[in-house]
Amino acid sequence: MSTYVYAIAGVGHPLRLDGVRGVGEPAREIRVLGAGPLGVVASDAPDGLRAKRRDLLAHQRVLDRLLEDGTVLPMRFGLVAADDEAVVAAIAGGSEGYAERLAEIDGCREYNVKVTRSEDDLLRQVIEEVPEARRLNDLTRAHPADHGQKMALGEILAGEVRARQDHDAREILAHLAPCAVRHSEGEPTGSCFLSTSFLVSRDQAPAFVQAVQEEAERRDDFYSFKLNGPLPPYSFV
Structure with missing residues (x-):
């Protein structure tokens, strides 16, 4: 058996x-x-x-x-x-x-934090703040059949989106990591740019949950935070 x-x-x-x-x-x-x-x-x-x-x-x-x-x-x-x-x-x-x-x-349990940001809002921000992206966006709207301009715009948008998501992820981790013993980063997928598991001691759990809430509150409504836990510490076994 x-x-x-x-x-x-x-x-x-x-x-x-x-x-x-x-x-x-x-x-x-x-x-x-x-x-x-x-x-x-x-x-x-x-x-x-x-x-x-x-x-x-x-x-x-x-x-x-x-x-x-x-x-x-x-x-x-x-x-x-x-x-x-x-x-x-x-x-x-x-x-x-x-x-x-x-x-x-x-004495520790696992907490998983997932953070997403509206892709439409992120693309809007890139087009507003990056002159070349704004120029190419105007050109593609005026000349929708110009595939070369579309490809160039797509490359700029993809690079800027990754850079801004990476920046946001680093900021969030810097705020949450001090409340944890360790953390294990998962692969970002689509609009979910951060999926990280944290090993948190029981006495630090309230401070960790509060840190997640503070991080969510200081960002606008285009961000969504999902906190799961306490969980068995699967990610640290």
């Missing part, structure tokens, strides 16, 4: 899992595997496991219970090993590294 892995816990974690069930239908019983000084929270893995809402929620409930009582290294949904012996061998072999990571994230 293959083994599904939820998390790795360190010495001293109570691993209080009474009444908690795992993934699958019927829901699998949770067990703890000893791997050197560490405990691995696991269950049997159901056949044909997919990211269904029922199983995603079951995975999250196990992590929520564990995180109530202490620090764990959370595994992302869907981590399956051949059997218990394979799990124990893999974790015990790297126990020192796992213990170091547990110490690093001790």
